[in-house]
Amino acid sequence: MIAEKPHTVLKATDLSVGYFSKKKPIPVAENIHFELEQGELIGLVGANGVGKSTLLRSLVGMQPIVSGSIEINGQNLSGLSSLVLATQLSVVLTEAPASKNLTVQELVTLGRQPYTNWMGSLSETDKKQIKYALEITDTEKLAYKKCFELSDGQLQRASIARALAQDTPLILLDEPTTHLDLYHRAYILKLLKQLTAETGKTILFSTHEIDLAIQLSDTMIVMTETSVVCEQPCKLIEAGSFDALFPKDTIAFDKNTGRFSIRK
Template sequence: MTIAEAIGFSIYEGEFVGIVGANGSGKSTLLRTLAGLQPALSGAIYLNRKPLYRYTAAALASALSLVLTEPVPVRNLTVAEIIALGRQPHTNWIGTLSENDRYAIENAMETTKITALRNKRCYELSDGQLQKAMIARALAQHTGLILLDEPTTHLDLYYKAYILKLLKHIVRETQKTVIFSSHEINMAIQLCDKMMVLAENAVYFDTPCRLIEKGAFNSLFPEDFIYFDGQSGSFKVKT
């Protein structure tokens, strides 16, 4: 089944990009396609001017990192061990960590402010802390592109804002490119450099301000309960 078609866009180094849309609009499918986990029905995806299909698994792991919504497979691992998994594309065949690997792990923990949690087991963490650990693992992988599928799922309002602000900070400090899918449209409008809106009959890609001017958010949901207020740039509940 085709979720969306005729999608064409370019994303550059140091951009923070959100993919939004209603349930079933194809956000996660698009993200997984961009990550090479499933093939595109047509067209081509280029990463650093090279077709995605030409990347070996090892080369792709050195070019992009991925944070999915699936639970951690081994919750008995410590935070430091989880983050160390991000160094697998760079370690030798037996997985021995070099001094450079250890530095990358420490730096990732410092950036996400979880150094104090390094010896905690994953099952001991809150959802927000665990998500920070997964972002740290992606940072330790040392790729120019980070893809995240709904990184604020299961988080309270504070941690939703915290995680998105953290990702924006990472983009600004490292000039990495971060692309994420999300239901947090109001927050994405405030924080993103660019957004992709998967509407029912159209796909929009532009800066948040221009998307508002184009009316890209106006028909995203039925207007019986909520509506998009162009002046405030946010969705509001009808009263």
């Protein structure tokens, strides 16, 4: 019996990302190739300044690419309208909601905007998806709290719930563990892992929690100043890809434990 080929949700081909100055391209990262499959948790890691946020913004259409192509479920990103794109991917950024005076329920309900009618009325399907998003992120008991009343960890869970309410096959998160303590960093990443298993969604997140990402990710994208590599964590360890992330005179990577340590 022939194994079914995994479905590719997000594909980058010969991609270069960066900025434009006076219409002249200034690449930050080049020669990017990857195919991310359905139901995977993918960690995007690299030192500050290598272009992780630039890559994420480019993948969701917030920033024009320098060259190459991005495909979402077989469709070129450049050919998707904003409304269609909103049904294909959802984004969780590090910034707080525009109005922290919203309740958690109201914030999560915003995720249904691509599907509501012109009056913004919620269907039974909308209500079920909102309820599910609150339940699976354990934010149901926070539903009527204002966002400004939440801790950083609670607000992050509420933002993830909003993305789940949007019900897209692909979710991208920019450093979802920023400002969280160790317990809540681990909690959020374990939640993302749980969501891929239970919903079949593909979740790509950037993070500085490289040790945790190695333990939990199905696939990782490792960015350095000279290369971008996408592979399973065990294969990246074997290839020495993590050794190149930081100066060796300061930070050492132990291939046996999969952890970083400070050189004394």
